[in-house]
Amino acid sequence: MAPQDPSLAPQLGGIAPTVVNVEPALVNMSPVQRIVDVCRAMSIWPMTFGLACCAIEMMAVGMARFDIARFGAEVFRPSPRQSDLMIVAGTVNRKMAPAVVRLYEQMPAPKWVMALGNCAISGGPFKCPGQYAVVEGVDTLIPVDIYVPGCPPRPEALLEGLFQLQHKISGRRWWPVAKGAPVGKAEVA
């Protein structure tokens, strides 16, 4: 994650930065942890949240042809309190940036972020010298787990992003890889 740009931090009264203290476990819970991890990977509820044209592909992925419901991720929750995955689908403007950060902070842990499309990854076609409106990559605002390139990415790419996220959460690739597909290995935390 790139260092946070202070000019983009949320303003107006200010949200205190999240302080996360993780204490070491008293008992070895790794088998339980593994089961919980698999459950989390198989039940990723995304937030109903679209910023630009990539959101159209995000809608397509819930429809009959691609059907993200097959992998248990069709429960698009309107409230950030009930969602696990933030799909940043589209261009993040500087004006939108505080809202994106606030939504991310409103989600309860554990939470993940997917940058969908070139705009969310790096500013995409709007990245040029002298531009003043577009945030060049949502990872300057919030930590991103999965990057899905494309302009916009096809729904299959979004599905593959979901699989990579499941790999990242549970440490295992669950679904077969298409022959000859240039699929990189997910970085397992």
Added chain:
Amino acid sequence: MSMTISLADPLVRLVLALVGIFAFVALNGLVLVYVERKVAGFCQRRPGPLHVGPQGLLQPLVDALKLVGKQLLTPAKGDRILFWAAPLLAFLPVALCFLPLPFDASLKAIEINLGLVLILAFSGVNVIALCLAGWGSGNKWGILGAARAVAQSVAYEVPLLLSVLAVAFMSGSLDLFVITESQGAWPWQWYAMKNPLAFLIFIICAVAETNRAPFDLPEAESELTAGFHTEYSGMGFGLFFLAEYANMIVVSGVAAALFLGGYQGPVASGIWWFLAKLYAVLLLIIWLRWTYPRVRFDQLLNLSWKRLTPVALLVLAGTAVAVRLGG
């Protein structure tokens, strides 16, 4: 000083019944989540949950475990006690509503000749829970959702009561067992066939009372984010979900007992007939949800006060006259 525990003791039977009811509700919650998502898929020409377990059967279990493992947040501006009392309050009265349901001729938790009144009284408690949830959240969407829930509940309880009263007139009793017994085993002996208008009004009001689409105004996501449960994460939200499904089971059970002959069937009367009728009504409610778009709030209230209530009054008057003339 020895205490004998026997099935004849009403307390023992009550405890057994409560344990059974909670197991039944939790199991049905899992099944209904799966059925709902599968039916949603089939209504939209897609398979629905498919790959998590055989045919996606493990999906609700996985979802439940995930919800348990999710961080719980209490909003800083909210009322902490009310906020956490609300999900429990939404879930607990549902258990009471199950007590007088006639699952089978001999399967009863309590002897009560006012079972119908008990169900109607305690199903009204649910709306207080929604109200507390909205208020305790300290969230504008929550309060708007709670206000809608109260207005909707008041509006639809009136025609619901009137349609139930018509059945009480016909059977001459408020005991769900007596009402079931006063119908026959065959469909043309059921009150749904003898008084189809009352049945129609009951089903519409039941869908509205359980806050299901097309009447899910308290949680209308296009307007109110998630309505009264906007601020609930993890199992707080899970309990509201479970309570909604439990309420659906209760109204379907009441519909089966009042209008569809309960546990009586043409062959081999028993609990399986009751369950089959209960699930048929549940499937109808789920089917309605994925077929009709959400109504507007003024349409919702107009439907109740200007159409359903007068029609229900007429049905009640007609039923009274028919019962009087028929002996």
